[in-house]
Amino acid sequence: MSIHTLPFGNLIEIDRNSALPVFRQVANGLICLIRNGKIRPGYQLPPSRLMASELKLNRTTIVAAYDELSAQGWLEVTERRGVFVSKRLPGVSPRSFQADTEEEGLPGPSFYRRITERPPVSPELKPFDLMINDGYPDQRIAPLGAIFNHYKTLANRAYLHGQLMYGNAGSLSLRRELAVFLSQTRALNIQAENVLVTHGAQLAIFTAASMIIKPGSTVIVAELNYVLAGKLFEHLGARLIKVKVDEEGIDVDAVEEICKKSRPALLYVIPHHHHPTTVTLSAGRRVKLLEIIRRYQLPVIEDDYDYDFHYDNSPILPLASADHNGLVMYVGSISKTLAPTIRLGYLIGGSDFIWQASRLKQLAEIRGDVLFEESVAQLFNTGDMQRHIRRSVKIYKQRRDQFCDSLKSLGSDFARFVSPQGGMAVWVTFPEGYSLPQLSKRLAGKGIYMNEGSLYRYSPDINGARLGFASLNPDEMSKFFEGFRLSL
Amino acid sequence: MSIHTLPFGNLIEIDRNSALPVFRQVANGLICLIRNGKIRPGYQLPPSRLMASELKLNRTTIVAAYDELSAQGWLEVTERRGVFVSKRLPGVSPRSFQADTEEEGLPGPSFYRRITERPPVSPELKPFDLMINDGYPDQRIAPLGAIFNHYKTLANRAYLHGQLMYGNAGSLSLRRELAVFLSQTRALNIQAENVLVTHGAQLAIFTAASMIIKPGSTVIVAELNYVLAGKLFEHLGARLIKVKVDEEGIDVDAVEEICKKSRPALLYVIPHHHHPTTVTLSAGRRVKLLEIIRRYQLPVIEDDYDYDFHYDNSPILPLASADHNGLVMYVGSISKTLAPTIRLGYLIGGSDFIWQASRLKQLAEIRGDVLFEESVAQLFNTGDMQRHIRRSVKIYKQRRDQFCDSLKSLGSDFARFVSPQGGMAVWVTFPEGYSLPQLSKRLAGKGIYMNEGSLYRYSPDINGARLGFASLNPDEMSKFFEGFRLSL
Numbered sequence: 001m002s003i004h005t006l007p008f009g010n011l012i013e014i015d016r017n018s019a020l021p022v023f024r025q026v027a028n029g030l031i032c033l034i035r036n037g038k039i040r041p042g043y044q045l046p047p048s049r050l051m052a053s054e055l056k057l058n059r060t061t062i063v064a065a066y067d068e069l070s071a072q073g074w075l076e077v078t079e080r081r082g083v084f085v086s087k088r089l090p091g092v093s094p095r096s097f098q099a100d101t102e103e104e105g106l107p108g109p110s111f112y113r114r115i116t117e118r119p120p121v122s123p124e125l126k127p128f129d130l131m132i133n134d135g136y137p138d139q140r141i142a143p144l145g146a147i148f149n150h151y152k153t154l155a156n157r158a159y160l161h162g163q164l165m166y167g168n169a170g171s172l173s174l175r176r177e178l179a180v181f182l183s184q185t186r187a188l189n190i191q192a193e194n195v196l197v198t199h200g201a202q203l204a205i206f207t208a209a210s211m212i213i214k215p216g217s218t219v220i221v222a223e224l225n226y227v228l229a230g231k232l233f234e235h236l237g238a239r240l241i242k243v244k245v246d247e248e249g250i251d252v253d254a255v256e257e258i259c260k261k262s263r264p265a266l267l268y269v270i271p272h273h274h275h276p277t278t279v280t281l282s283a284g285r286r287v288k289l290l291e292i293i294r295r296y297q298l299p300v301i302e303d304d305y306d307y308d309f310h311y312d313n314s315p316i317l318p319l320a321s322a323d324h325n326g327l328v329m330y331v332g333s334i335s336k337t338l339a340p341t342i343r344l345g346y347l348i349g350g351s352d353f354i355w356q357a358s359r360l361k362q363l364a365e366i367r368g369d370v371l372f373e374e375s376v377a378q379l380f381n382t383g384d385m386q387r388h389i390r391r392s393v394k395i396y397k398q399r400r401d402q403f404c405d406s407l408k409s410l411g412s413d414f415a416r417f418v419s420p421q422g423g424m425a426v427w428v429t430f431p432e433g434y435s436l437p438q439l440s441k442r443l444a445g446k447g448i449y450m451n452e453g454s455l456y457r458y459s460p461d462i463n464g465a466r467l468g469f470a471s472l473n474p475d476e477m478s479k480f481f482e483g484f485r486l487s488l
Numbered sequence: 489m490s491i492h493t494l495p496f497g498n499l500i501e502i503d504r505n506s507a508l509p510v511f512r513q514v515a516n517g518l519i520c521l522i523r524n525g526k527i528r529p530g531y532q533l534p535p536s537r538l539m540a541s542e543l544k545l546n547r548t549t550i551v552a553a554y555d556e557l558s559a560q561g562w563l564e565v566t567e568r569r570g571v572f573v574s575k576r577l578p579g580v581s582p583r584s585f586q587a588d589t590e591e592e593g594l595p596g597p598s599f600y601r602r603i604t605e606r607p608p609v610s611p612e613l614k615p616f617d618l619m620i621n622d623g624y625p626d627q628r629i630a631p632l633g634a635i636f637n638h639y640k641t642l643a644n645r646a647y648l649h650g651q652l653m654y655g656n657a658g659s660l661s662l663r664r665e666l667a668v669f670l671s672q673t674r675a676l677n678i679q680a681e682n683v684l685v686t687h688g689a690q691l692a693i694f695t696a697a698s699m700i701i702k703p704g705s706t707v708i709v710a711e712l713n714y715v716l717a718g719k720l721f722e723h724l725g726a727r728l729i730k731v732k733v734d735e736e737g738i739d740v741d742a743v744e745e746i747c748k749k750s751r752p753a754l755l756y757v758i759p760h761h762h763h764p765t766t767v768t769l770s771a772g773r774r775v776k777l778l779e780i781i782r783r784y785q786l787p788v789i790e791d792d793y794d795y796d797f798h799y800d801n802s803p804i805l806p807l808a809s810a811d812h813n814g815l816v817m818y819v820g821s822i823s824k825t826l827a828p829t830i831r832l833g834y835l836i837g838g839s840d841f842i843w844q845a846s847r848l849k850q851l852a853e854i855r856g857d858v859l860f861e862e863s864v865a866q867l868f869n870t871g872d873m874q875r876h877i878r879r880s881v882k883i884y885k886q887r888r889d890q891f892c893d894s895l896k897s898l899g900s901d902f903a904r905f906v907s908p909q910g911g912m913a914v915w916v917t918f919p920e921g922y923s924l925p926q927l928s929k930r931l932a933g934k935g936i937y938m939n940e941g942s943l944y945r946y947s948p949d950i951n952g953a954r955l956g957f958a959s960l961n962p963d964e965m966s967k968f969f970e971g972f973r974l975s976l
Contacts, residue, residue, distance in 0.1 A: 017878060020802055021802050024802075027675070031675065032671060035671075035677065035679075072810070072811065073811060096808065096810060096811050096813075096814075097677070097678060097682050097837060097839070098814055098839070109785075109815075111700060111753070111785075111787045111815075112699040112700050112787070112841055113698075114844060115844045115848050118843050118844070139643060140644075144640075144643050145640065148639065148640055151636065152632075152633065155632050156628075183520060183523070184516055185508065187516050187519065187560075189519065189523065189585070194585050199687045199853060200853055200854060200855075202850070202852065203852055203853055210601075211600040212599060212600050212601075228850060228851060228854065231851060232852075297597075297599075299599045299600070314509050314512070317512075320584065321560075321584065322560070322584060323560070323561060325584075325597075326584075326586055326597065327597075339643070341643075341858055341859045342857065343857050348585070349585060350587055351585070351586070352587070352606060353600055355606050356600065356602060356603045356604075356606070359603035359604050360601070360603050360723070362690070363690070363694060363716060363720040363723055364690065364691055364852050364853075365687060365691055365852075365853075366688060367688075368831060369829045369831050370829055371829045372829070390505065390506075
């Protein structure tokens with residue numbers, strides 16, 4: 001074997017049982033080597049006879065592979081000089097998926113949307129020792145084992161396609177359990193037909209909004225608002241009208257003024273633990289908002305993502321539990337109850353609305369994992385879920401108190417916050433001019449991740465971040481504040 | 489205690505540890521009883537003093553509960569006569585979510601879309617002994633146990649939020665494994681940055697289409713087509729232009745004619761096992777279509793939902809594996825490889841397209857279950873997935889042959905079909921005038937579910953159904969044909 005030939009016999013694996021013809025396997029193997037940089041543009045491949053003996057294959061197979069690669073532009077075959085890896089290969093990215101504009105650093109082709117500016121490729125991120133999130137539950141205290149065990153049992157059943165047939169709106173068991181659970185905890189007056197199970201609460205908001213918004217619709221949102229909801233409404237063609245949020249929640253008088261002048265298609269509101277500020281709508285404003293909804297026939301998406309986690313007072317009842325003639329669509333999350341990886345949310349509405357919404361949802365998601373949904377339904381049915389929530393509330397209340405005590409010790413001039421009545425995060429604002437990106441960088445140097453405020457900096461006078469406390473145990477919290485103090 | 493009072497002490501459960509105030513628990517308990525039909529409109533409730541002693545509560549608590557229920561419209565309290573369940577309660581459905589129009593049998597209110605006609609409520613479905621689906625894999629042969637075991641290990645890890653941070657386009661491990669797997673099996677020339685993982689292939693089609701289609705766009709589809717794709721494109725505001733499908737796949741000359749006259753935004757094509765007819769695009773047409781794509785710069789969504797299941801010849805390579813300057817977006821499904829409950833699909837495209845698409849996808853799905861995706865990545869990494877596919881192909885080939893032999897024995901005049909080269913279903917057409925709904929009804933009487941063709945009856949001259957064979961073991965298949973013969 002020639003001295004400058006790679007050990008292709010070891011580099012290219014041939015599977016004689018594969019459905020893929022052997023010559024294509026050779027060709028694919030060579031493509032991988034080129035793309036990995038193992039063989040580079042201009043590299044001379046061994047002649048077919050030599051390659052054949054190296055791979056213990058027939059020579060015609062190698063000729064076929066070289067022909068294929070030459071046709072695809074990977075190789076240049078010259079009658080006299082031999083077979084070379086093409087010098088016109090694309091650089092980093094594969095050619096077939098790379099538009100010419102990309103290589104030249106121009107914006108991509110014009111046939112698709114630009115959603116946002118693409119950031120320059122960021123350097124490889126080191127794993128962090130500790131991460132401060134946006135307000136996630138602690139999956140370590142969730143009864144995930146019980147879910148998997150139930151799932152296994154179901155998956156081994158002889159015949160389960162029955163469950164799959166009726167899954168457009170979610171597993172019937174889970175819809176029933178949710179109807180009971182939400183009736184008991186939120187006084188929602190619902191049955192299974194009012195429940196649509198979705199893969200995450202975002203899909204519930206997406207589905208409800210897609211049912212209501214048309215291009216040109218106007219949607220009322222809070223000025224400081226859950227960012228992805230606003231972006232979604234704009235994507236669907238809506239114009240946003242923003243109202244202020246203060247310590248009592250959104251300004252409902254402003255909502256009424258808008259309704260007097262025009263006919264908005266939708267109000268999006270987060271009555272409990274408003275995102276990002278964590279304020280809760282006051283009882284007085286709640287009553288007034290219900291009047292406005294009824295008087296102006298104003299459709300509402302009520303996003304109540306962590307109702308179950310209230311520590312000081314009892315939560316106010318959702319708008320959806322009052323009389324609203326089907327105008328309030330209610331969104332909740334099981335991801336917030338169990339673990340951020342568990343993607344389950346729900347949309348509650350009138351039975352016709354939910355039926356139509358389940359048809360629309362199919363266009364993005366035909367169904368969820370019905371067995372998984374059945375397993376979570378079982379968790380409600382046995383009471384494990386309810387016990388888990390009670391236990392979590394106790395634990396998270398302690399964590400909130402420890403977190404807020406530590407925050408307070410930093411000095412009220414520096415980190416401003418109001419201890420939240422519920423939820424999993426504290427909204428902290430910093431003095432004007434204090435650089436959160438710099439803070440975030442110093443924390444990263446200590447192995448701690450904290451968002452640098454970019455998630456919330458959609459208004460120039462906001463310099464804050466949501467700091468999630470629920471997923472940090474006491475040790476982790478101490479470690480965070482140790483690093484935090486040294487980084488200020 | 490009065491003789492006509494229910495045992496409310498047993499019917500209403502009070503949890504003194506609950507965050508919900510006791511009077512609300514009483515109120516919610518009564519709402520449940522009313523909704524369950526245990527107490528009916530007009531029923532007289534015991535006076536507060538009596539109810540208090542029954543529930544072992546303070547009388548003021550009962551008064552507060554009665555007041556709340558009265559305010560909500562559940563009770564009517566008259567100073568003299570007593571406390572009654574309101575006679576104006578909604579019938580079947582809860583009032584707060586019920587629009588007035590619904591009770592009166594009118595279409596719902598006008599603030600939301602009507603997607604399709606809502607069918608009359610169907611009678612409770614009996615469970616079937618046997619179900620013929622649209623072409624699903626058999627989850628009983630899939631290595632689901634390995635996935636769950638890996639998931640459990642990951643879920644118990646002390647700190648996993650790192651994985652959650654980078655999950656917008658899917659778990660990085662799964663994106664990497666898919667890039668390798670698709671390079672090897674489909675000669676796609678891709679890296680992780682070209683892969684977007686989605687919760688089911690429908691979300692991949694949805695995301696790609698939402699990136700490309702604007703209101704007023706034209707989209708080329710096959711006349712007989714995967715229904716939900718066409719509905720999705722129309723929902724996004726597109727006008728469909730339909731081209732014929734014959735035994736060689738879609739009519740690519742017709743595609744060229746359209747491109748000569750106008751500038752379509754998109755072509756949607758299923759080259760392998762076209763849905764519903766299962767025909768595969770011929771090699772000649774594939775080459776011609778690639779020329780058309782390049783000449784007219786025609787963006788394409790290539791839906792290749794069961795490429796891995798080919799039985800007779802080796803599959804043709806996807807359009808996406810050829811040179812197309814980033815114009816072909818490729819969609820595949822892991823649900824079809826493992827089990828219909830496992831919801832995983834992927835979208836392959838240029839790195840800029842995929843980055844932008846991951847931002848757009850967030851509006852409907854922030855992320856998938858990253859731990860689950862990591863567990864499936866592990867399946868690829870260990871080779872378990874590849875072994876599972878090889879094994880499935882062997883089993884499904886046998887099942888296809890048994891199924892087609894049995895079909896043939898029914899007589900070619902009756903059930904017409906072409907044995908599919910791959911995939912999991914046979915497209916069977918029946919004589920004009922033969923009633924599939926009647927057949928489906930007779931089969932249901934024997935405990936067998938079969939779609940009555942409504943899924944495909946979007947053209948008046950189609951009288952066919954896709955019959956899935958892959959999920960039926962030999963016994964089940966014999967049982968099906970036994971019932972089938974008796975029902976014809």
